[in-house]
Amino acid sequence: MIGSLSALLAALSFAAPGGVPVAHAAAPKRPPIRHNWIPYGPKRKSEMAAYSKRHYGVRTNKLVPKVIVEHWTQSTDTASVISYFSHDVPDPELHELPIVCSHYLIDTRGRILQLVPLGLMCRHTVGLNDHAIGIEHVGMSDRGVMGNHAQLTASIRLTRFLRCSFHIQTRDIIGHNESLKSRFHHERVRALRNQTHDDMKTSTMRRYRQIVARQSCG
Ligand SMILES: [Zn+2]
16 A cells, blocks of 8 residues: 555545545544555455345445444454455355455454545445445454443544544444444345344343444534
C-alpha cells in the first residue's frame, strides 16, 4: 500500500462523508487509530466485486456505510487474526473469495487497528457486507468484550465516532448475531438467507447501544 493509494487511505480515515474534515464536524473526537493495512490489491478488489454481484446483484467493491456490526474473533491474540485476514484464500466456512476481513480490530488492551479503508467492502457479515462497517474485538465471548474496560471504552469511542461521521442511527449499530433482523439485510443466495453467527447477541447489544447513545453527535 504505497503512493497515491496510501494518500487516499489516509484521507478516508480522517474525513467525514463529503470530504468535511472530522475536526470541523459535529462528531465525537476521533480516537487513536493505528493503521495496519492488510493486503487488498487488484485481485482481492475484483473478487470482492464478484462477491457483491453474486450476493447483492451489483458488481462493486465500494462500501456504502449504513450499519456498524460488532464482532468478537474467537481468539486471544491479535496477530493470528491479522494473518488470517491477510491470506486471500477461500474461507473454510463458506468457501468463497475473497477471504473475510473487518475494517477495524480492537485488541484486549484497547488499541484500535484499522485494517481496511472504509471505501472498501469487507466480508464479515452475510447479508450486510455492502453496507456494514465491521469492528472485530479480540476475544472469546460477549461477556469477555463487555467486561474488558479498556477494550469496551475503545470500542464505544470508535463506534460513536463512526456513527456520527457517517450519520448512522443507533439502532443500526448491531451485533453479528442480530444481522438477520437488520433493516438493511439482503441476500440473493437462498442457502445463506438465514446465515448468521453467535457473536454479540441482542442482550449484549442492548447494553452496548445504551452506552453509545449517552453521547449525542453534537
Ligand atoms: Zn462475527
